[in-house]
């Protein structure tokens with residue numbers, strides 16, 4: 001049971017079509033390790049804790065949603081970035097990262113996976129936003145009170161969720177963007193949905209929610225983005241002779 005790095009990358013690129021998106025980081029192979037891959041570890045962010053786990057699990061490759069080399073950051077390999085990359089290279093582990101391609105993918109993407117986890121119906125990308133699929137909208141499984149939706153999201157994600165709005169109001173339609181998508185709340189309100197869900201909250205998000213009369217839920221950047229990379233890994237495991245293991249490093253943010 002093994003594949004070459006080239007076979008793995010070809011499989012991922014075919015699924016995720018990274019060349020179609022203009023992203024804030026390089027998508028694909030970010031740090032080159034061994035040519036032969038038997039064990040693939042997946043996780044949300046290439047933090048030191050995830051690298052340590054990948055090493056202890058004998059990973060040949062680590063596939064993440066949040067890799068390195070973001071636009072605007074100091075490109076020098078110093079500090080924690082040097083430490084992380086030294087460990088990857090020293091252990092011959094490939095680091096593979098896909099950012100927007102994992103957010104927007106119509107099956108394995110973060111947005112679709114979260115919508116399915118929450119049991120929404122009639123999922124569709126909110127039109128006119130680029131890239132297509134960055135915000136999704138849907139109907140709730142049935143009309144629910146905003147407070148019930150709050151409890152439902154918290155149960156499904158296993159964490160506390162922030163809700164702004166009247167908990168007794170009825171919610172029938174939702175829009176969402178996993179991760180740090182709070183900037184899309186105005187577009188969601190303009191699209192006429194009852195509620196907007198994302199990972200993070202900013203001070204101004206609450207005022208926009210109140211003044212545009214839309215329910216707002218912040219359910220955690222990490223918690224809302226666990227499911228895309230996990231699904232991509234499972235898909236790879238169904239296509240290629242590699243073992244795949246998702247490792248969740250808890251993050252309250």
Ligand SMILES: [Zn+2]
Pocket residue numbers: 065066178179180221225
């Ligand atoms: Zn993210």
